[in-house]
Amino acid sequence: xxxxxxxxxxxxxxxxxxxxxxxxxxxxxxxxxxxxxxxxxxxxxxxxxxxxxxxxxxxxxxxxxxxxxxxxxxxxxxxxxxxxxxxxxxxxxxxxxxxxxxxxxxxxxxxxxxx
Amino acid sequence: xxxxxxxxxxxxxxxxxxxxxxxxxxxxxxxxxxxxxxxxxxxxxxxxxxxxxxxxxxxxxxxxxxxxxxxxxxxxxxxxxxxxxxxxxxxxxxxxxxxxxxxxxxxxxxxxxx
Numbered sequence: 194x195x196x197x198x199x200x201x202x203x204x205x206x207x208x209x210x211x212x213x214x215x216x217x218x219x220x221x222x223x224x225x226x227x228x229x230x231x232x233x234x235x236x237x238x239x240x241x242x243x244x245x246x247x248x249x250x251x252x253x254x255x256x257x258x259x260x261x262x263x264x265x266x267x268x269x270x271x272x273x274x275x276x277x278x279x280x281x282x283x284x285x286x287x288x289x290x291x292x293x294x295x296x297x298x299x300x301x302x303x304x305x306x307x308x
Numbered sequence: 309x310x311x312x313x314x315x316x317x318x319x320x321x322x323x324x325x326x327x328x329x330x331x332x333x334x335x336x337x338x339x340x341x342x343x344x345x346x347x348x349x350x351x352x353x354x355x356x357x358x359x360x361x362x363x364x365x366x367x368x369x370x371x372x373x374x375x376x377x378x379x380x381x382x383x384x385x386x387x388x389x390x391x392x393x394x395x396x397x398x399x400x401x402x403x404x405x406x407x408x409x410x411x412x413x414x415x416x417x418x419x420x421x422x
Contacts, residue, residue, distance in 0.1 A: 299353075
């Protein structure tokens, strides 16, 4: 199983809503990532979890709140988002954040629209 | 800070034409290099990767890339493209000291006409 599964695939939310994006992997990977991809742009790193601990926060606004309940799951809690937060949110995982030769596996993403 | 440049933003080729997509990075230390492909409506998939050793690496679907350290480049090549290669291609870099921050280039949108 080399899949990273993200739910939901599509999400429309209002600016006062609270929603969560979910990501799951069963490859035994110990690093998990959230990326944001705007239309016609490359993915941009948001957060990195290493062994279930937040190791990198790329100065992401607090209206995005990540959570890693266990080594297989990664959530992104959303609250009071703005229309400009509309994007494709990608989850990824990799085997070991300290390994010198590893690669990231990406999910299909959640396409988020904030209205 | 690391950065990755892909100079070709849009490429249009006919089937059977040869492909070369440029990628340059700015990072002084050891790097790991990747090419990812994003087919329309699909997730990012790894085409190939370079960690060390032979600078000419072969990937899936007939793609290859050459790491030229002196030029800070990692260009992607394919001798003969197919219509199914229509996709967006991203070069990406992470420091060779550990996989944490994968930095992507701006992407090249390839359109192959039948």
